[in-house]
Amino acid sequence: MVALGCDPGAPPGVPVERWDDVPAVSDGFARARDAIVARLEGLVAEPVRADGQD
Numbered sequence: 001m002v003a004l005g006c007d008p009g010a011p012p013g014v015p016v017e018r019w020d021d022v023p024a025v026s027d028g029f030a031r032a033r034d035a036i037v038a039r040l041e042g043l044v045a046e047p048v049r050a051d052g053q054d
Contacts, residue, residue, distance in 0.1 A: 002043070004036075017043070 001008055001016045005024070010016045019039055025032040 002039075 001010050001014055002019055003016055004019045004022050008016060019036075022035045022039065023031045
């Protein structure tokens with residue numbers, strides 16, 4: 001689960017990646033989009049482990 005500037009209240013055991021440094025869309029769509037795309041590219045490139053550990 002990815003959280004952008006909020007506490008998602010994830011269930012126990014669900015890992016949460018916080019992206020609090022992503023600019024708000026209300027502060028400029030292009031800046032926010034670019035930051036999200038950059039973070040997504042890194043997230044997608046990470047191998048996923050079946051046990052949910054880093």
